Structure formats: structure tokens, C-alpha cells
Amino acid sequence: MSNIPETGRTTRITVRLVAIQILVFSLLLTLAGRLWYLQIRNGDEYTAEAASNHVQQVIQPATRGSILDARGIPLADNETRLVVSASRTDLMKMKDDGKAVLTRLAAVLDMKPQEVMDKVRLCDAKTPQPCWNGSPYQPIPITDEATTQQALQIRERAEDFPGISAEPTPVRRYAAPGDANAAQVLGYLSPVTDEEIKDAEKSESPLLRSDQIGRSGLERSYDDQLRGKAGITRYEVDNLGRVIGKGKSERAEPGSNVVTSIDARVQAIAEKELALAMKEARKVSDRNTGTNYKADAGAVVVMEARTGRIVAMASNPTYDPNAWVGGISARDYRKLTGKKSNYPLLNRAIQGQAAPGSIFKVIPTTAAVNAGYRFSDRYPCPSSYSIGGQVFKNFESQGHGSITLGQALEVSCDTVYYGLSHQQWQKDGGINPKKHPKDWFYKTAHQFGLGKETGIDLPNEVSGRVPDRQWKKDYWKANKDVWCKQGKKSGDYAERIAYENCLEGMKMRAGDAVNYSIGQGDTLVTPIQMATIYSAISNGGTLYDPTVGKAVISADGKKVREIKPASHGRLPMDAKTNRQINEALAGVATRGTAAWRFGGWPQDKIPMHAKTGTAEVYGKQTTSWFASYTKDYTIVMTISQGGTGSGASGPAVRNIYSAMYGVSPDGEIDRGKALLPEPQRRLPKINRDGTVEAKSFGEKYTAIGTTGRRPEE
Incomplete structure (x- = not known):
């Protein structure tokens, strides 16, 4: 106890x-x-x-705005098609990753199983097209050309096709009215990537996984305006996926329409005339090689001289932009990106660079006047010009005695410019220049806008090249090791050039100066640059930013934002020099190197001004150039490995003018047949419902042939 x-x-x-x-x-x-x-x-x-965690979003893609020509005719719009798509997320949940489903789908769509499987694989650095470069969580389109019967089969046998949908969907359409393709100008679309979605999160125009965005051309430049805003419907669901309520939703807002300054009729003509000129050039024998000209690429620009607006722009080789709609096939992708097809995705009007040849001579002419040489004085035009042991020949070794600068432009005398540029090179100190050389010929080219982009509202424009002293130094630093390794004093031509460049490639030699003065050597320009320059000569000296977009109109038609012409400078010439060069270029068309192509032209009613150019390129056939203008328009055409300026490009340029002004081969003017005798000033009519009222396209154009004697340049 x-x-x-x-x-x-x-x-x-x-x-x-x-x-x-x-x-x-x-x-x-x-x-x-x-x-x-x-x-x-x-x-x-x-x-x-x-x-x-229990909200599901349903995306309603916005209807993409249309791209219209200056009269309201659709160049790119939308059409409803039956689109068959696959959910990669659903397919990956299956034991065989959906192979059985895709095989059955291929049979219904009359496609090969591998072709269907390729379309749903994700793109990476090692995966060739076709593949999906959009979000893996977004339905992947297999085809946008399904028939009603095929769509019904898929929907009625849904148990055989889990993860597959067949729905009517607005799909981009490149209409090509009257065969006006305009592929490189319009561009194309492809699905947005995860990286692009992330980059756009904080922007004013965020991207959704369902979006398609412009990859080139106007589709890219005006993507924000064209794309619109997708609609989002939010549903509240329980753990079993059953809808228990509807959350906040946002209505889809259709994209705006972009009205361009392109005239579809003139665009169709420009494309056809360029293609025809290249075809005809391939029939002509090259005297230097003994073979026919290859004429492997070309471009043409039609521009309003007083505004810089583009009326037509064509590049060849070209392609059908509809090939990208609904996903591009492997065969089409190889065609568009392969060397064999000569890279048709390139817009050679803004990305094609070449030596300009004699169409460049308006620049050294202006430089000479600014350096103190009088336009009306006479200068020797011998058949050749010698510097040391090197002989520089005039075109076809012709001499014209003593002539003015205006006459030098008319007959395209190389040796006049050789002499003037050599003198200036010597005044600047020659091979050992002064501390501050004047460099009139190079300085003037920069003032004309060369060596930099024009600012056109199309992506990926290139800048060309002015091979001045600084460029020479930079180029030498980058290449001297290779030159010194490959160069031989007594080797072949290429080895001797490499040897000389190794020793003094950083210096501006006399040969560099005289070659540059006629648009040869290392000078590179684009057709859009030369069109801008010749337009400025036509309008009195204003260098306009080239533009394709003319206005952006909201889908309801209530908001219209016009894109006004803007200038990026003036030509470095006074009114007197401008008038003298104008007269000389008119002389080229009436009595100079282009006269044989413009015989019978109504010069008194529609004054024509022109300059021909034939540029030599080492290892290739000559490049054809033709620059021209009236008071209204400027047209510049070039054909790579196409021969002479007036021989290859001249006829096509005249035919474009003839169609625009309604000029017959014998020089008669029929205003009733003139497509665009003066620039389109007004925007197309906008209806109250926001639709744009388009004028009828009109009859198809048939090329008018021209005749003439043998080309002089």
C-alpha cells in the first residue's frame, strides 16, 4: 500500500x-x-x-484582314475550307503515338501515311519540312482541301479518329487577280512559335497559340494590323471535365484591311513582261561566251515618281504563295529554298544586289558638276583610256570626240567618266591620299542614298554597297590573310588579283576609281534604290521612302489611317543641273542608246527619259539594266545574265508604259485602252458595313511586240 x-x-x-x-x-x-x-x-x-485550375479556354481565331490593290481588288483574302486537324496532345497519349489513327486518316484523305505523320512532327534544327513549327498544344492542320464526304466520314466515325477534327475554317487565299501573283510582295503565313508567344507577352499585340503570323512581305510588315484579336470563351468545368458555368469571354475582333498602291492590272503586266524579256534573252547569243544568255533572275519596279508609291513590283523566279496555306509539302519547300530553283522566295527588287553599270552615271555626272566641272563644257571621249599599263575601253571601243556631260549620258561614253574620276583621284592624292580627300564621286553616291536602305515598308531590304575608302580598308582587313595565302605574282588572273590585294588592297587605286565611275567594280545597288533615285530626278530632287501600303482600314470601315508619302532627303543637285540631266535622259530615249527601242514614242505628249546599263560581272554574263521615267512614273528593270540594257530590258519597259498610257506600237494614244494614265489618287469606296467596293479587274493584257535595230548597249 x-x-x-x-x-x-x-x-x-x-x-x-x-x-x-x-x-x-x-x-x-x-x-x-x-x-x-x-x-x-x-x-x-x-x-x-x-x-x-478548372477553367478551359476555347479560342475563336480572328478573321485576318485582306490585302487590297489600289482599286479595292483583293490580292490576299480568306475563303472557307474544310480543314482536317490533329491534336498532337491526344495522339501522344496513345500507345502507338497515334500511328494507327493517322494511317486510317491518310486512307480517308487519299494521302500517304508518312505524309500525314510528317505534318504532325515538331520542327527542330534536324527535322526537314514538312513539320509543325507552331505550339505542340495547338491543333495541327493536315489538309485544308478536304471534301464534304471526307469530313463526314471523320465526324461520323469519331471513335476511329480520336484527336482528329474536321471543321469549316477561314483559310488564307492569294487570289492572283488577272494572274497578278505578287508573291514576294504579299509574303506568306505560318504558325506562331512558343518563343514568339513569349516575346510578345508584354507587347500591345500578344500572340495566342492559335495565331498564324506573317513571315515575309506585306503579311509580315502589317501583321499587327491584319491579324486582329482572337476571341476567347472561358468555361468553368469540374474534375470530370463537365461544364458547370461560363466565365468571362472576349469577342473576336477581325483584322483591318490594308489597301496598297499596287494596281493588279499593272502588276500582272510587269510580271508577264519580265518573264517574257527573260525568255527572249535566252534566245540571244552572248558574243563573249559563244552561248546564249542564261537570264536566270530579274526584277522590275514601277513607282509613282512624285510620291514613291509602288504601282507594281515583280521578281523572277517566283512562286505561288498558296503553297504555304495549310502547311507546305516537302517537295514545294525544296523548290522554294533550293539552289536549283534559284531561290524564288527572294524579292530581287529589294534584295537583289548587282553592279548597276551605266544607269549609275547620273551620280558621277552630278559629282563632276559639284566638283567644278561645267555640264556644258566638252570632254574627250576616246575609244579607250590608259592608266599605267592597263587599258580601259569604251563600250564596243567606240570614240565620240569631244562631248558634253549631257552627250556622255546620251551615248553612254565610259571614257569621259574614266578621265574625270582619274583626275579627281589624282587631286585627292592618288594612291597616297591627302588627310581629308574630297572624294566627290563617293560622297555623291551616299548623298543619292546608296549604301543604305531606302526604308520601303517590306522586310529584309538590303543596303547595297558604295566601295569608298573606308569600305576598302574594312574589306582588306577581313580578307588579307586569304589573299596573301592564295596570291601569286605570276599566276592566273585570280591569283594575280589576290597578290595585288594582299599588298595594297586597303588602298584606293586608280583602277578602282575609274571602274567605280561607270557603275562597275565593287559597287552594288538594288532595283528599288535606282527606282528611288530616278523618281527623284523626275520630281525635282526629292528622295521618297518607297511604300506599298497606302491605307489601313478597320474591319467596320470606321477607322481609316492613310499612309502619307515621306521623304528621306534630296538629291545633291541644283535646279539647273536637274534640268540638264532631264534633257540628257530625254535624249537617251530619242537619239541615244535607248532610241532604237522608243522609235515612234509620242515624246511630245508623254516625254520619256531613260538610261541603259550593261554591267560586267567577273565569272558571269553581263547584267541588263534599264532605268526610265515620265512625269508620272518610274520603271526600273534588271535581268541577271541577260545581256545589254536596251537589248533585254528595253522592250519590256516600253510595253509596260504602253499599257499604262494606252500607246499603240505606232505611237498613237488611246485613252480608252490606257490602264493607268495617271496615278490612282483616291482610296477605293468603303461601304457602311466596312466592306471595300472593288472595281472590276478588266480584260487580260496581251503583250505588244516591239521592233528595232541591233542594241548599242
């Missing part, structure tokens, strides 16, 4: 009970505090997170 008193034992039990009560109370207090924290203090936050 215990000796502990009963009162002591009771006290200890009481203490233990109190301790247990305190512990329980503390636990309850802690739990209550945690519940308060979760439900009261941070309740809204966790409620939102919980709700978001």
Missing part, C-alpha cells in the same frame, strides 16, 4: 490534465490561425488559383 497521500496524487493528475488541455488548446489555436490565414487573409488568391 502506497504511502503517498491522496491529495498529492490528485494534484499530479490535475497538473497533467491541465497540461494536456493547454496542448490541445494550442493545437486548436494553431489550426484556427492557419485556417484564418488560408481562408480569410489569402482566400481570394487561392480561390482564383482553384478556379483557374
